[in-house]
Amino acid sequence: MLLTKFTHACVRLEQDGRVLVIDPGVFSETAAALDGAQAVLITHEHPDHIDAPPVLAALAADPLLVLHAPAGVAASLRSAAPDQAGQVHDAAPGERFTAAGFAVQCFGGQHALIHPTVPMVANVGYLIDDDVYHPGDSLVVPDGVGVGTLLVPVHAPWSKVSEVVDFVVSVRAPRAFPIHDALLNENGLGFTEGHISRIGGAHGVVFRHLDPGQSVEL
Template sequence: MKLTKMSHSCVRLEKDGQVLVIDPGGFSEQDAAVGADAILVTHEHPDHFDEARLRAGMEARPGAQIWTLRSVAEQLASAFPGRVHTVGDGDTFTAAGFAVQVHGELHAVIHPDIPRVTNVGYLVDDGALFHPGDALTVPGRPVETLMLPVMAPWNKISEVIDYVREVEPQRAYDIHDALLTDLARPIYDRQIGALAGAEHLRLAPGGAVRL
């Protein structure tokens, strides 16, 4: 499996000539979903869900399909009949040749006065990779590569470190990092790397690695 880190929380997975893209939102590249055979969206917030980017991907490849939660699916289903699938916690499906399990139900708490939206995470190929979206969801099974939401209005570094400890992946790659400044990155790298108990890695947008 090839993992390509796009901007912010968007990642691109490739295997056997097929492409799976997760969370091509408003902070990711304009063409983040173009070329995808399947697209997964974790929740409705605009840094994870951008209708224009999804439409571009779906129109570029007529066979492309989307799996996502109901609040997003309802905005796209009429434009792409039969190609948008609603999923929730506990569901399993195959997308672009990848086996996917859905974990989680709610977005992390930003503030008690802000209603929580639905958020789902995606466990790919029996734990080869887990993308939690905007929550610190523990999938309850071994994870090789954790996509780690490193900096957000809803987390702090101690929670990020404890999350890695709880999931116990072999390695963690940063996502949700568009708001993390260059001044802060060395601090996050040092503290997560020293305390989380797993290999902590970071890819620049467009950077890729074989898993």
């Protein structure tokens, strides 16, 4: 499986001509990420995880493209594009389905707390082919499964370094790569990734930095 990181939280998975894209948001190169995709997974409604106009355009351009998202996000997309309603599906914790030929399991339920005055929204984390776990905007450890490749939200308004490191240690995936990093400059990114690499490494996790556009074979 080939994993390509796009800016911030977006990743593209490719295998045997099949393409699955997760969280093409406004900080990401959405059109490039979606080129040739057969399926899209959205973790939650925030625009840094779904850039709605190009996503809707991609659905309209390809009637075989399907999208899975939490119910509220899916309903909004179906309302905005009734002609593509049949391509948009709800996703919820505990569900399993196949997207672009990849096996998908759903975990989580809600977005991490930003502040008590900020309303919670639904968030679904996705485990792909019993290997790649994208948690969206949460640090929910998937239960009852092993994770081979962890995508780590390294920085967010809702997290701190100790929580991110504890998440990495708790999941204990053999390998980990960064996501959710568009708000950090090079200094902040190096500081945070250094802690993840050092402490995660003591628990058997090999953390590797990926630049936007960089790919890795899993």
